[in-house]
Amino acid sequence: MIELDHLTKVFAESSAPAVSDLTLTIARGEICVFVGPSGCGKTTTLKMINRLIEPTAGTIRIDGRAADAVPVHELRRSIGYVIQQIGLFPHRTVRQNIGTVPSLLDWDRTRIDQRVEELAALVALDPAVLDRYPAALSGGQRQRVGVARALAADPPVLLMDEPFGAVDPIVRARLQDELLTLQQRLHKTIALVTHDIDEAIKLGDRVAILSDGGILEQYDTPMRILQHPANAFVAGFLGTDRGIKRLSLIPVSTIDLAPGPVVPRSASHAEVVAVALEYGTDWVVVDDGAATEGWAQVGAVPPEGAVGAAAIPFATRLTTDATLKEALDAIVSSHPPVAPVFDGQRLIGVVTAEAIGRAARS
C-alpha cells in the first residue's frame, strides 16, 4: 500500500508547484495509473515515492512506513523501478543487469543466478540472451530485462515511468498484456505513469487524472471515470470517444450471445430463406454440425443446391475474452455486420450493434 498525504513539490527554479497537495492511497496489489498532459507532475509524483525527488511538503508511507524513515538507498532497494529509457547498464551483461539489486543486497552468487533464471522465465526472456550485453538486444527484450531487473529482489512495490513508451505499438500492446498476466500472479502494488489514456484505462485498477500543476482531478476505477467524469477537464482529457473507450472494459462474455440464423450446410434455398426471414437478415450462418463453416448470402444460395456451396468463412473471429470494442470493430469492418464469437471451431453466437448498445447503456 502506498499512501500519499498532502504531497506538494515546488521546484527551486519555479514558483508554481509541480505537484499540489496530492492525497491518494494505492491499495495493496492494485495498479494505479497516473495520467495527464505533459507537465502535470505525474513523473514528479512517482519520483517522490522512491525519493529521487524530495517532496516540499507532505508525507509518503509505504506499507505504513514513512518513506523518509529509512536511508534512501535502502528504501529504493525495496522498490522496483522501471523507466521509459530503461537505463540498462551497457557495461554489464543482461544477467548482471537483472541481478543488480540482489547483488547490492549481498545475495550469494548461486542464489542470484537462480533468481535471474527464474525471472527470465517469468518475463519470457530467451535464456540465450542472458550472457549478452544490452546493446545486442531488441527494444522489446530490453524492456523485459528492465522489468525483470525491477522485480529481482521481489519488492512489494513497483514504480513504472512510461514503461512502454519507447517500443512500437505492437510490442507495446503485447507487453501491456504480459504486465497484466504477470500482475495476476504477483499482486504487486504498482504505480505507473503514462500520458496515454488508453494505456491507463487498459492497465489501471484505478486511474489518477492529473492536470497542470499536479492537481488531482479524479481518482477512480477506469469504468467509473468513463461513466462519470468529475469535471470538464477529465471529460476533455478522455476525449469524445468515451463511450467506445468504455466498451474496451466490457468483455463480450457479458452479452447473452444469440446463435443467430444458423442453418446446416445441407439446407435448401427455401429453408435458408425461411431462417433468414425469421431473423430479419439477408444472410445465414452455415454449420456442418462439428464446426462452423462461415456465412452465406441468401441471394448466393443456388435454387436447386444446398447452402454449403455458398458458404464463406468469417473475416474476423473473436474469442470469449475479446472486448466489446473489438466486437464493434468487427461489426463496422465486415459483412455481415456482426461479430462472430468462437469457441474453437464452433460459433457460440454473434454480437450485434444493438446488443453492444444495450450493454453500453446498462
Added chain:
Amino acid sequence: MTHLAQASSGFFSWEWVASNLDDIWDRTLEHLVLTAIAVCVGMVVSLLLSLVALRYRRTYAPISWIAGVLYTIPSLALFAFFVPITGLSILTAEIGLVSYTLLILVRNIVAGIDGVPPATVESALGMGYTRRGLFFAVELPLALPVIVAGLRIAAVTTIGLVTVTALIGQGGLGFFILRGLNLFYSPIGTTQIVVGTVLSIAIAIAVDVSLVGLERLAMPWARRRAAA
C-alpha cells in the same frame, strides 16, 4: 651490419650503439619511469580534481582554467622556475611533467562522466546505488573510453616532454639528444640524437598501442558494441 655502418659512417655509428647498449637500456628505463610517475601522479591528481569539479560544479571552470594556464607555460620556463626551489632533481622534472597532464586528464574525466546517459544514472540511483557506488560501479566504467582517450594523449605528450628534462639533469633518452647536440658535427653526436629520438618515438607508439589493447581488454562491452 658492417655494410650499413660503412655506408652511413658520416652520420651514424653502429659502433657507438654497440658499445653503449647498457647505457641506452638504462636511459630507456629511466625514460619509462619518469613517464610512468608523471602519468600516474597526474591521473590521481586529476581524479581528485575531477571529483571536486563534479561534486561542486562551480569549481570546474576555475580548475580547468588553472590547468589550461599551466599547459600554456613553456616547458623550459617551468623547469627553470622550479630549479632554485627543488634543485636539479627528479622532483623538479615531475612537477613539470605532472602539470602538463592535468588539463587533458581532468577535461576527459569530467567529459567522460558527464557523457554517461542520464537514464543509466537515474535507474542506478532508483535501484539503490549510493553516490559512491554509482561513481565506481557505473559512472567510472562507462566513462572509461573517454578517460583512456585522454590518458593516451597525456602519456604520449609526456614521453615527448621527458626529453626536455635532460636540461635539468634528468631526461631519460633526452640525455642522448642533449649530449648529441653538444657534439653536433660528429657522427657520434648525430648517432646519439637519432638514438634518443627514435627510441622516444618508439616508446610513445608502444605505450599508445598497449593502452589501446588494455582498453579493449577492460571493456568487452564497448568492443562488441563497436563490432555490432
